Amino acid sequence: MNYIISASTDVGNIKNTNQDSFNAKLISTKQGKMVFAVLCDGMGGLSKGEVASTTVVKAFGKWAETRLPELSENEITDSDIRNDWVQIVTDFNEKIKSYGKKSGISLGTTVTAILITNRRYYIINVGDTRAYQITDSVQVLTKDQTVVAREVELGNITEEEAKTDPRRSVLLQCIGASDVVYPDMFFGDTAQNAVYMLCSDGFRHEISEQEIYQYLQPDVMLDSDGMKFNMDKLIKINKQRQERDNITVLSIRTF
Template sequence: MLFEATGYSNVGQTRESNQDSYLIKIASTTMGDVALLAVADGMGGLESGELASASVIRMLSTWFDTKLPAALEAMEASVGGFEQFVDGQWNGLIQDMNMALIRHGMSERMNLGTTLTAMLAIGGRYSIVHVGDTRAYEIGDDRVVQLTEDQTFVRREVAAGRMTPEEAMVHPRRNVLLQCLGSTKEVVPDLIHGNLDRDAIYLLCSDGFRHVLTDGEVRKRLGPAALDDASWAAERTRPGFAHADEVSLAVEEQHGFPEGSVSFRLASVARLVMDRKEEDNLTAVVMRVEQGGR
């Protein structure tokens, strides 16, 4: 399969710095294209949040460059073998990321942490590793499927029947995470696998990007029909590490994108979110299976 992807990040209207980071890497191999997408939302103060999210994105990027080739050999034997390899690699990587942040925080006497949602796509399948409340979605013309579950206090309460979804949206503890990287010595990531839908759009985003959007708005603005005529040509790959500060754009700069581009669509959604008084950083990455890709 061939993949097209692009991302967008904005510091927002009230924050002094952008603590989000994201990654897009697409590589051509003898087994076809492989894509890695990730979004991390840092926390812990200005420099701490930026450092935390940037650090885990760099480690993930290095994994893609140095460890993934061995996983591709396992895939030739079976998809199951490949996914078991990836799960093992990601479990170890999550622990390494977590301890690296803890050690740095202790040495510098600072509190820092980050969420992380990453998706690896290859051979008609996707694998996701997830910690925190960044999200991954599969968007079809008639549906929006949340592929990850928020690891938050309110999501747990809703699942237990002690709170309604409507109450969760306005609860004073709605942003309280049950776990993130860098806060405790034990982190248990969610590992998720599924079949890629060549007719769908895949979206990874920070909580600031999606807080005030309905599923219907996400589908209407970023679904397959909305992006069918959008230009991905100049944005097919963004290899390597991309920290949000390097790619974030002021609201008024969104018109610097060609109007028919995917980047323009993402910037337009971000503008809508900020018009609704969202105060957080906003970051999103979208991917589709290229038309005609095998």
């Protein structure tokens, strides 16, 4: 399996600071080439959200640099990834809470991280950043930890109502602002000739799934420059439609 990686971010129309943080890297291991990527959205409206998001991105990046090569000495298991990543989230929930308490500020962050190997993908998610798989259709791989997602699941509101519900950005939990964080984990078989996309919620509110497919499906995502051009186009459309949040998108093309 080979990979192409590209990313784009924008402060958006309203905010003075971009509280989104991300990192992506191609890693050569004894198990073959892998891609690790992580995206965090610092909490809108909370002070120093960029501190929280950057801190968690760095923690996961350190894991990819130090721990992943150790795991790759043997076949990686779902439980290996689950145990390591849940521990990172648990540790940094406490560290960020402690920092906020000492500093007298409120801060927090979402996280979506993905490891893609030639056999399997592994995802952790807290909050409402998302991971997608795009092949001949668009599939959301994560589950939003939001009030409106829970209301849809309970049958209290419809998917259409959720799109305009004023609570759509209210999280059920986030790293640094929850007593205990319960991350969701997702695992699956890696698809060849696919696009794996991570995004902050600011990227997806004002565009449709059909537009995501039009600009990000594998047949038009053939090189890093072209991938960035297409992602920038969707960011521009979001801003034209008055998206108010920071906007970040990261894509990995498998081939």
